[in-house]
Amino acid sequence: MDQERKRNVGNRYLIVLLLVVSIFGCKDDEKTVVEDIVEVVEEPKEIIEFGFNVQDYVVKRDTIRKGDSFGEILERNHVGYPKIFHIAEKAKDTFDIRRLQIGKPYTLLCSKDSLETPKCFIYQPSLEEYVVINFQDSIHAYTSRKPIKYVEKTATGVINSSISQTLEEQGLSPRLAYKLADDIYAWTIDFRRLQKGDRFKVIYTDKYIDDTIYTGVHNIKAAYFEHNKEPFYAFEFVTDSAKGIIDYFSEDAKNLRRAFLKAPVKFSxxxxxxxxxxxxxxxxxxxxxxxxxxxxxxxxxxxxxxxxxxxxxxxxxxxxxxxxxxxxxxxxxxxxxxxxxxxxxxxxxxxxxxxxxxxxxxxxxxxxxxxxxxxxxxxxxxxxxQKLPEAKPISDSLKVEYLKFIEPIKIRLDNIHFLEDVFEEQNQPEQTIKQNNNLISLNH
Incomplete structure (x- = not known):
């Protein structure tokens, strides 16, 4: 019992000693060190959108609805009509506020106070373009575009039923099929009569807005389609930079399209x-x-x-x-x-x-x-x-330039391997090859 009492007394002395040290600190010649616990608080990172740090504002997002107008939107967010009229007058040379379309998104950047007064109105007529009407200091308006990123990719595929289904099974955009069928091979290959085992490889570019919004296939740089064991090459080439005319030609500079499309609308x-x-x-x-x-x-x-x-x-x-x-x-x-x-x-x-x-x-x-x-x-x-004419052939002066232009692209296209060829080279079992025939090679 005495021994237990001594232990309790000792514990009390230890607690008192620690309290004294924590209050008055330690002398330099003492070996006891008490470290302060410092909580590190990271500064919030800036979130830039439309050129503004949106963390500086209360952000309100909505879409234009039936009956909405620029004035109605600002008025229900506590902006008076005299100021609304003044803003509209200042902005009219840049953007006509009457052109707001139902269903298009808009953003209000508002003050961080109890009133949450709008300081800036941002309207998005398209995924890429936006209009800023800024009235937090002086009133000024301007149009701008979100940053665009193009990512070049390659893909190969083997047809089991249709090219659309092949791409869908492999998680690729159906736009790739439309471009191959309508823009490139419309007059060369009948895509309604593709054969099982037909195969293709493509070098193409995907388009992204703000690095995150995928907007689909931008263009096809080069393609190879093997139909009924017959190869068909296609290379994109600008024939008239002034008018922005782009055509697709074969490896020997033959134009792949005709002067006229078969129909003025798709999927009709x-x-x-x-x-x-x-x-x-x-x-x-x-x-x-x-x-x-x-x-x-x-x-x-x-x-x-x-x-x-x-x-x-x-x-x-x-x-x-x-x-x-x-x-x-x-x-x-x-x-x-x-x-x-x-x-x-x-x-x-x-x-x-x-x-x-x-x-x-x-x-x-x-x-x-x-x-x-x-x-x-x-x-x-x-x-x-009618026996419609072929598209305008490539000029003799451009032909030499074209053949030189496609030389490295063709080498790259030829070096893209079909998956079943890779599996055969590795002597994998036939069952494994069949399982992988539904895959696609996709390189960023």
């Missing part, structure tokens, strides 16, 4: 063909010739120029509704009817594949479609019965 069906003997029950079976080809497509579907040319007419008129007409050369003209909205203006040069408007139901039409009319030597004809 022909609902009515060119027919000079057409009779319609609604009109008492009277002869009503149809001098165009109707392509049915949902309202808002982009309508493309089928060939390079200059817009010679763009307006709304009678039964044609909204339409655009293009002169391609001294021989050919095309017209696109019943548009919901026109994009191209008279005098504008458009390239094959450029969007010139959107499918609608303006004029005399029973459903959403584009009526595609085709002129040859001033006479409307059926484009599907």
């Amino acid at each position: 069906r022909i609902s009515s063909r060119y027919n000079l003997k057409r009779r319609i029950a609604v009109y008492g079976f009277k002869l009503r010739p149809h001098r165009g080809t109707d392509f049915a497509a949902p309202i808002g579907t982009p309508i493309m120029a089928t060939a390079n040319g200059t817009v010679i007419d763009s307006r709304r008129r009678g039964g044609n509704g909204n339409y655009v007409k293009i002169r391609h050369n001294a021989t050919y003209e095309t017209q696109y009817l019943h548009m919901k909205k026109r994009k191209s203006k008279v005098g504008e040069f458009v390239k094959q594949g450029d969007v010139i408007g959107w499918v609608g139901m303006t004029g005399n039409t029973g459903g959403p479609h584009v009526c595609y009319r085709f002129w040859k030597n001033g006479k409307e004809v059926d484009p599907f019965k």
